[in-house]
Amino acid sequence: MEPVPMLLVMAYRAMGDQFHDRLRQIGLEPLRPAHGYVFRFLKAKRATTVDIGQHLGVTKQAAAKIVNELDEWGYVLREPHPTDKRAQYVTLTTKGRDYLKFADNLWSDLEGEMADAIGKPTVDAIKTGLTAYLQHVHGDDQPGIRPVW
Amino acid sequence: MEPVPMLLVMAYRAMGDQFHDRLRQIGLEPLRPAHGYVFRFLKAKRATTVDIGQHLGVTKQAAAKIVNELDEWGYVLREPHPTDKRAQYVTLTTKGRDYLKFADNLWSDLEGEMADAIGKPTVDAIKTGLTAYLQHVHGDDQPGIRPVW
DNA sequence: GAATATGGTCAACCTGGTTGTCCAGTGAGA
DNA sequence: TCTCACTGGACAACCAGGTTGACCATATTC
Numbered sequence: 070m071e072p073v074p075m076l077l078v079m080a081y082r083a084m085g086d087q088f089h090d091r092l093r094q095i096g097l098e099p100l101r102p103a104h105g106y107v108f109r110f111l112k113a114k115r116a117t118t119v120d121i122g123q124h125l126g127v128t129k130q131a132a133a134k135i136v137n138e139l140d141e142w143g144y145v146l147r148e149p150h151p152t153d154k155r156a157q158y159v160t161l162t163t164k165g166r167d168y169l170k171f172a173d174n175l176w177s178d179l180e181g182e183m184a185d186a187i188g189k190p191t192v193d194a195i196k197t198g199l200t201a202y203l204q205h206v207h208g209d210d211q212p213g214i215r216p217v218w
Numbered sequence: 219m220e221p222v223p224m225l226l227v228m229a230y231r232a233m234g235d236q237f238h239d240r241l242r243q244i245g246l247e248p249l250r251p252a253h254g255y256v257f258r259f260l261k262a263k264r265a266t267t268v269d270i271g272q273h274l275g276v277t278k279q280a281a282a283k284i285v286n287e288l289d290e291w292g293y294v295l296r297e298p299h300p301t302d303k304r305a306q307y308v309t310l311t312t313k314g315r316d317y318l319k320f321a322d323n324l325w326s327d328l329e330g331e332m333a334d335a336i337g338k339p340t341v342d343a344i345k346t347g348l349t350a351y352l353q354h355v356h357g358d359d360q361p362g363i364r365p366v367w
Numbered sequence: 368g369a370a371t372a373t374g375g376t377c378a379a380c381c382t383g384g385t386t387g388t389c390c391a392g393t394g395a396g397a
Numbered sequence: 398t399c400t401c402a403c404t405g406g407a408c409a410a411c412c413a414g415g416t417t418g419a420c421c422a423t424a425t426t427c
Contacts (some may be wrong), residue, residue, distance in 0.1 A: 070345055070348060071349070071388090072322075072325045072326075072329070072367065073228050073233065073325070073328075073329050073341070073344070073345060074229075074233045074234055074237070074325070074342075075255075076345060076348040076352070076395055077226045077227070077229050077230040077233070077364065078226075078227075078230045078363060078365050079348075079352055079361045079363055080223075080348045080351055080352060081223050081226040081227045081230060081365060082361065082362040082363065082364070082365055083351070083352060083355045083356065084223045084226070085223055085365075085366055086362065087355075089366075101366070101367065102366060102367055103367055103383095108248065111226060112286070112422080115231065117405070117406090118405075118406070119405060119406080127384070127385090128384075128385065128386085129405075129406075129407095130384085130385075130386090130406090130407085130408090131255060131384050131385075132385070133406075133407075134383075134384085135383095150405090153390065153392075153393070153404090153405080154391080154393085155390095155392045155393075155404070155405045156392090156404090156405055156406080157405085160257050163366060163426080169324070172355055173221075173269065174245070176221045176222070176223070177221075179222075180221070180222050181352055186350065186351055186354040186355075187347050187350045187351050187354065188237065188347075191346075191347040191350075192222070192347070193341055193347070194340060194343040194344070194347065195222070195225075195343070195344050195347050196219055196225060197340075198336050198337075198340040198343065198344050198426065199225040199226070199228075199229045199344070200219060200220070200225060200335050201335065201336045201340075202229055202232070202332055202335055203225070203228055203229060205335040205336065206232045206236075206335075207232065208282070212228045212231065212232055213228065213231040213232070213235065214224065214227060214228055214231065215231070215367060216227050216230060216231055216233065216365035216367060217234055217238075217250070217251060217362060218232075218248065218251055218252055218365060218415090243408095248395070252414095260395080266374070266375090267374075268373080268375080269375060276414090276415070276416090277415075277416065277417085278375075278376095278413085279375090279376080279377090279416075279417090280373075280414070280415055280416075282376075283414075283415085284373075299374090301424095302373090302374075302423075302424070303422080303423060304373070304374045304375065304421095304423050304424075305373090305374055305375080305423090305424065306374080312400085367383090
């Protein structure tokens with residue numbers, strides 16, 4: 070049998086491909102995983118571009134490019150920081166929140182199909198198992214989310 | 219809880235980071251995951267650069283660059299194809315096979331540590347579950363191994 | 368034997384990141 | 398309160414790992 074990380078990345082890729090295919094069918098901008106992670110992050114907390122870069126595991130300059138794209142496409146906007154005149158909060162627009170809602174539904178559909186294929190208990194075991202492993206390795210600080218190739 | 223693909227990619231990254239750290243400690247060339255996949259592929263079957271590109275999910279030109287690196291570093295060599303004068307088989311050198319052996323040991327160490335952390339039955343469930351899922355999605359043709367970001 | 372397809376290579380280019388630099392604003396300590 | 402180290406954001410140059418396109422020599426198909 071394949072080594073574990075190989076299985077992980079192949080399954081990630083398989084799910085991601087299906088997700089992307091269905092997104093494309095409804096004709097959205099060419100959003101990449103990184104964009105999705107930004108949405109998810111912004112929903113959870115107020116954040117600046119620097120925060121986003123840290124979360125994605127890239128430099129603030131790279132994060133700025135991504136934020137610019139999302140801005141052009143109307144998914145986020147920047148508003149002044151209430152106390153720090155240098156900083157700007159990046160916030161989701163309605164379009165951004167709608168996307169996120171749609172994506173969440175899609176993910177849970179795909180997870181449902183996975184459960185149909187291999188059984189819900191197995192899916193649950195995978196989720197709790199990997200969560201526990203990440204907790205074991207990273208403790209409470211955030212694990213890397215950017216795959217390396 | 220995080221969506222499944224997020225867990226998959228975080229766990230992939232976590233294991234990969236540990237693998238890479240330990241590799242670096244013993245001072246090997248900057249081998250990336252793609253190189254490892256090539257070794258694994260070459261062990262399984264005789265292959266040309268074109269075959270490798272197909273396996274990795276990249277163009278033959280990109281595959282050629284990778285093969286060139288591995289050649290310079292002494293992990294592979296090219297030998298003439300017995301019947302097709304255009305083609306060359308890429309084959310592992312002793313150094314390549316040694317690396318692969320070392321890497322396999324390291325992976326199984328890491329998998330053992332994972333089992334210590336979350337229990338061997340859980341690890342087994344993850345492996346068989348993901349394998350079954352991939353079988354479900356891809357049937358018998360090879361799933362993509364290159365993560366998208 | 369001619370037309371088409373394929374392995375390998377060279378070259379130009381694209382994209383998503385990096386490093387380096389700078390400025391304006393922040394905030395802690397003397 | 399002044400000074401000085403630090404930080405958010407932007408601009409520019411560069412890099413790495415891919416892509417597309419073209420080409421040649423050999424294979425294959427008819």
